[in-house]
Amino acid sequence: MKQVLQIQAQLVTYAPPFLDPNFAAVKLIGICAVHCKLRQAALIFSQLADPNVFAWNAILKAHSYNHNWSYTLHYFNCQLSSPTAPAPDEYTFTSVLKACAGLMAVLDGCKVHAVVVKTSFNFNIFVQNSLIDMYFKFGNSDIAQLLFDEMLVRDVVSWNTLVSGYSLCGNVELARWVFDKMPVKNLVSWSAMMAAYARSGDLEAARQLFDVMPERNVVSWNAMIAGYAQNEKYSNAINLFNEMQKTGNVRPNDVTLISVLSACAHLGAFDLGKWIDRFISRSGMELSLFLGNALVDMYAKCGFIVEARRIFDKMQERDVISWSIIISGLAMHGHAEEAFEYFFEMLDCGVMPNEVTFMGLLSACTHSGLVDKGLKYFNMMDHIYGITPKIEHYGCVVDLLSRSGRLVEAEDLINSMPIEANVIVWGALLGGCRIYGDIERGERVVQRILELDSEHSGSYVYLANVYASVGRLDDAAKCRLNMRENKVMKTPGCSWIEVHNAVHEFFMGDRSHPQSDIIYATISDLMLRMKLAGYKPKTDLIVHSIDEEEKENALSTHSEKLAMAFGLISTSKGTTIRVVKNLRVCNDCHEATKFISRIVEREIIVRDRSRFHHFKDGKCSCNDYW
DNA sequence: ATAGGGTTAG
Numbered sequence: 001m002k003q004v005l006q007i008q009a010q011l012v013t014y015a016p017p018f019l020d021p022n023f024a025a026v027k028l029i030g031i032c033a034v035h036c037k038l039r040q041a042a043l044i045f046s047q048l049a050d051p052n053v054f055a056w057n058a059i060l061k062a063h064s065y066n067h068n069w070s071y072t073l074h075y076f077n078c079q080l081s082s083p084t085a086p087a088p089d090e091y092t093f094t095s096v097l098k099a100c101a102g103l104m105a106v107l108d109g110c111k112v113h114a115v116v117v118k119t120s121f122n123f124n125i126f127v128q129n130s131l132i133d134m135y136f137k138f139g140n141s142d143i144a145q146l147l148f149d150e151m152l153v154r155d156v157v158s159w160n161t162l163v164s165g166y167s168l169c170g171n172v173e174l175a176r177w178v179f180d181k182m183p184v185k186n187l188v189s190w191s192a193m194m195a196a197y198a199r200s201g202d203l204e205a206a207r208q209l210f211d212v213m214p215e216r217n218v219v220s221w222n223a224m225i226a227g228y229a230q231n232e233k234y235s236n237a238i239n240l241f242n243e244m245q246k247t248g249n250v251r252p253n254d255v256t257l258i259s260v261l262s263a264c265a266h267l268g269a270f271d272l273g274k275w276i277d278r279f280i281s282r283s284g285m286e287l288s289l290f291l292g293n294a295l296v297d298m299y300a301k302c303g304f305i306v307e308a309r310r311i312f313d314k315m316q317e318r319d320v321i322s323w324s325i326i327i328s329g330l331a332m333h334g335h336a337e338e339a340f341e342y343f344f345e346m347l348d349c350g351v352m353p354n355e356v357t358f359m360g361l362l363s364a365c366t367h368s369g370l371v372d373k374g375l376k377y378f379n380m381m382d383h384i385y386g387i388t389p390k391i392e393h394y395g396c397v398v399d400l401l402s403r404s405g406r407l408v409e410a411e412d413l414i415n416s417m418p419i420e421a422n423v424i425v426w427g428a429l430l431g432g433c434r435i436y437g438d439i440e441r442g443e444r445v446v447q448r449i450l451e452l453d454s455e456h457s458g459s460y461v462y463l464a465n466v467y468a469s470v471g472r473l474d475d476a477a478k479c480r481l482n483m484r485e486n487k488v489m490k491t492p493g494c495s496w497i498e499v500h501n502a503v504h505e506f507f508m509g510d511r512s513h514p515q516s517d518i519i520y521a522t523i524s525d526l527m528l529r530m531k532l533a534g535y536k537p538k539t540d541l542i543v544h545s546i547d548e549e550e551k552e553n554a555l556s557t558h559s560e561k562l563a564m565a566f567g568l569i570s571t572s573k574g575t576t577i578r579v580v581k582n583l584r585v586c587n588d589c590h591e592a593t594k595f596i597s598r599i600v601e602r603e604i605i606v607r608d609r610s611r612f613h614h615f616k617d618g619k620c621s622c623n624d625y626w
Numbered sequence: 627a628t629a630g631g632g633t634t635a636g
Contacts, residue, residue: 026627030627054627061629091628093629095628095629097630124629127630128630129629129630130631132631133630133631155630156631157630157631158630159631160632161630162631163631163632164632165631167632186631187632188631188632189631190632191632191633193632218633219632219633222632222633223632224633226634253633253634254634255633256634257634258635259634259635261635262635288634290634290635291634291635292635293635293636294634294635294636296635297635320636321635321636322636324636325635325636326636329636356636357636
């Protein structure tokens with residue numbers, strides 16, 4: 001790029017007469033495109049007195065290559081309306097059709113198709129393939145198939161387009177049928193078929209294809225890694241990334257790193273996440289919008305909100321996703337005021353919020369108990385920005401109202417919802433009934449929940465707890481029996497911790513870890529010291545056993561305590577402990593962790609399914625409100 | 627001199 005600028009400067013001051021300016025511009029624009037420097041490309045193009053068809057195609061390609069679909073169509077419009085511009089050719093149409101597909105601009109696409117037919121470019125195989133691809137992306141597989149059938153000559157790209165097209169339309173079987181039928185396969189054919197399986201959720205079939213592929217490039221690896229990451233197989237994604245590094249002949253690119261960062265974010269695998277950050281700086285890789293977003297999200301979800309902000313501030317370009325990520329990140333850490341500040345800054349930058357942005361704002365309110373502010377944002381969504389609240393938003397607001405004891409309003413809101421409430425929304429209200437001991441309402445809510453999901457474990461546990469707390473032990477027992485008979489399973493509590501680049505996973509009562517004995521010994525020791533410091537196990541949370549000692553035991557083997565104990569014995573004194581949990585952190589563990597942070601003089605950061613808890617010196621950042 | 631198909635974030 002540096003040399004592009006030098007050449008450009010040279011051409012402005014002195015253009016040699018033997019050099020065709022269009023020729024030079026095509027070359028320079030091509031380099032700008034590869035480096036995502038579209039403004040520079042546009043400048044070079046605008047300085048041409050008389051752009052020829054090569055120059056027009058170059059500027060169209062530069063924008064479509066960078067997924068800047070609307071600018072592609074903008075330039076195409078300019079070309080059509082300018083009296084001096086050359087007529088479009090087959091090269092023009094491939095870029096333009098791609099842009100229509102990317103924009104899902106069905107009407108424009110059909111119009112371009114009409115022009116293609118009128119100008120007889122519909123016999124060019126490149127244009128034909130682009131048309132087929134476009135109709136698949138519009139979801140119109142019938143027309144796509146028709147165009148394919150009418151082709152006189154087909155090449156491997158035509159077949160590949162069919163495979164990926166059917167995959168896009170959700171028809172893996174047909175994609176496989178085409179894949180088996182195609183006369184010649186290349187690397188892209190294999191990758192497309194593999195991606196089709198991954199997209200359909202059949203990771204075994206995808207992996208099998210990946211393993212037998214005759215050759216692989218970075219895109220094949222990316223497709224498999226992304227397949228794992230998008231199907232929540234985060235450890236598999238990371239393992240495959242490590243394998244890719246080991247083979248040594250394929251260099252990860254930004255797409256690879258984005259998928260791996262997403263896996264790191266979900267797992268809280270910050271060692272690898274930080275390594276990727278350094279890798280990016282070290283290799284001089286451009287911090288693209290996607291990559292920046294993935295990095296910010298990784299840091300925020302791994303508990304490094306300061307680092308997340310550092311990357312966010314460093315980004316050249318930010319879109320609504322970037323802002324939503326930083327807002328939800330701040331919300332997760334309980335920094336509600338900063339989340340609001342970023343929201344207003346976002347508006348100042350002219351970026352329109354969407355439904356995800358509002359999820360971030362609402363959860364910021366939930367985590368800080370800002371009920372009225374939450375209601376204000378909730379109303380703002382529809383009234384000011386025309387965004388119809390989705391079930392998640394209702395869930396958030398019901399949670400907000402319920403937690404603060406405004407149960408009547410919460411129930412009214414559910415009953416006034418234009419969409420059917422789900423188990424999560426009712427569950428939020430049930431949580432409020434539990435906290436505020438509203439037994440009558442709770443019973444009603446449980447009934448509604450069990451109508452929707454007869455195996456809702458939370459309801460059974462809730463009922464058993466309520467009965468036990470008011471001394472109706474027979475009813476409590478009946479409820480537990482009921483639960484067992486209906487085979488209601490609670491999601492098993494699971495926590496994990498990253499130590500020395502490896503993620504260690506613990507389930508409740510887990511004894512499968514090689515260092516299990518010493519982990520349990522550590523917990524017993526801690527329990528003793530905690531009790532001396534005034535800790536009282538919250539055994540009233542346990543419903544299924546009677547013996548007090550047994551209850552304490554059950555509490556002490558909660559997965560987060562196991563992960564924490566493992567962290568304490570495997571890291572040096574003073575190191576921050578970071579644990580991730582799949583469920584909400586339980587009341588007892590929350591209390592215990594406060595004590596532990598003081599006893600061992602460590603900062604302990606727990607990410608549960610909805611937020612972060614920073615424990616330090618016997619206190620938690622959530623101020624016991626979560 | 628310029629082109630089509632497989633991979634990416636909340």
